[in-house]
Amino acid sequence: MALRIDVVSIFPEYLDPFRHALLGKAIEQQILSVGVHDLRQWASDNHKSVDDSPYGGGPGMVMKAEVWGAALDDVAAHTGPAADKHLVSATPHLSRPRHDALQGIEQVGYPEHSQADERPLLLVPTPAGTPFTQADAQAWSNEQHIVFACGRYEGIDQRVFEDAARRYRVREVSIGDYVLIGGEVAALVIAEAVVRLIPGVLGNRQSHEEDSFSDGLLEGPSYSKPRQWRGLAVPEVLLSGNHQLVAQWRRQASLQRTLERRPDLLDSADLSAEDVAFLQTYQQQRSKEQ
Ligand code: ADE
Numbered sequence: 001m002a003l004r005i006d007v008v009s010i011f012p013e014y015l016d017p018f019r020h021a022l023l024g025k026a027i028e029q030q031i032l033s034v035g036v037h038d039l040r041q042w043a044s045d046n047h048k049s050v051d052d053s054p055y056g057g058g059p060g061m062v063m064k065a066e067v068w069g070a071a072l073d074d075v076a077a078h079t080g081p082a083a084d085k086h087l088v089s090a091t092p093h094l095s096r097p098r099h100d101a102l103q104g105i106e107q108v109g110y111p112e113h114s115q116a117d118e119r120p121l122l123l124v125p126t127p128a129g130t131p132f133t134q135a136d137a138q139a140w141s142n143e144q145h146i147v148f149a150c151g152r153y154e155g156i157d158q159r160v161f162e163d164a165a166r167r168y169r170v171r172e173v174s175i176g177d178y179v180l181i182g183g184e185v186a187a188l189v190i191a192e193a194v195v196r197l198i199p200g201v202l203g204n205r206q207s208h209e210e211d212s213f214s215d216g217l218l219e220g221p222s223y224s225k226p227r228q229w230r231g232l233a234v235p236e237v238l239l240s241g242n243h244q245l246v247a248q249w250r251r252q253a254s255l256q257r258t259l260e261r262r263p264d265l266l267d268s269a270d271l272s273a274e275d276v277a278f279l280q281t282y283q284q285q286r287s288k289e290q
Contacts, residue, residue: 001144003198006035006075006082007187008068009150010050014184016090023192024089026201035075035085039063042071042081051152060154068149068160075147076120076167120145122168123190124161125183129172132190134213136173140190141197148191150183216269218262220253252278259283 007015015036019027026032040048044066051061074080121143140146147168149156161170175186196202212219223234237249255275258265259282266279 002030002033003141003143003195004033004035004145005148005191005195006037006085006145007148007150007184008037008039008071008075009148009182009184009187010039010152011150011182011184012036012038014182015188017188018191019087019090022201023195026195026198027087028089029200031198031200032195034087035082036087037071037075037082037085039067039071042067042074044070054154058154062154063151063156063160065157065159065163068156069163072122072147072149072160072164072168117169119167119169120147122147122149122161122164122170123187124149124151124156124170124172125175125186125190126151126155126172127174127177127179128155129174132173132175132186132193134193134211137190137193137197138214140194143194146191146194148183148187150187152182213265216265217254217258218265220250220257251275252282255279256282 005018007018009015017023018034018036023032023034027034039050043050049064050067051063054060054062070080071082074082078084121140123146125148149160149164161172164170173186173190175189180186223238227234227239235249237245240246255271255278258269259279271279
């Protein structure tokens with residue numbers, strides 16, 4: 001069944017990238033359907049206001065519980081202003097095969113979620129959330145209905161999420177230790193990471209099994225033609241045609257890069273005795289050079 005994503009925001013035009021590239025293609029293939037909803041449709045006063053000053057004082061504004069509550073009720077049930085909203089892909093992709101679409105690769109689905117809990121997943125992007133990871137993306141690629149609540153200003157009245165937990169599974173998530181103006185860009189980031197993992201969206205399952213993070217390590221460097229470019233050569237081993245040597249070189253390049261850029265990942269990565277020996281030798285060499 002296709003994944004349904006609904007996004008509620010006061011800047012619906014910010015979500016236009018959903019219609020392009022990979023996400024647009026998934027919409028066109030009917031693997032994904034997307035509804036973008038303007039929060040102001042649920043504002044009840046003459047000024048269509050969606051925010052108010054915070055209790056307890058302080059700077060900024062807080063988004064109102066009544067407005068968000070009504071919006072999330074309708075989006076969960078596809079009723080009211082949330083009924084029958086569907087984004088269409090911006091450009092026709094189906095007639096144009098992707099350069100990397102592989103012929104003859106069997107599509108292997110992900111294990112069916114034994115989803116006893118049928119409530120939609122409500123994702124609330126916020127710098128105060130738990131960190132979004134590749135493992136979340138993998139798990140959420142099995143969902144049937146994901147709703148993003150994109151807040152602005154100083155956030156959304158917390159009671160909205162306590163109340164929403166009655167009809168949604170609620171997760172407040174952060175995409176990194178920095179502060180954006182609102183949740184829209186974070187929602188796009190999360191949606192892209194999730195949708196690309198749905199079988200059939202990328203031509204080839206292996207292409208994401210080798211991604212950075214999927215085995216707990218960073219992916220190493222890649223090269224293509226020409227062999228020599230501006231005096232720089234492609235590593236010789238990649239031209240050798242020896243698959244075993246190539247695989248070993250790639251593993252070591254990945255270990256080396258992870259050690260240099262994200263040593264924290266090595267603590268929880270699945271490392272063989274050979275990997276550990278390589279890292280030790282590499283580290284010894286590095287400390288001699290310094
Ligand atoms: N909204 C503002 N900053 C954010 C962040 N870092 N992650 C998710 N949502 C956000």
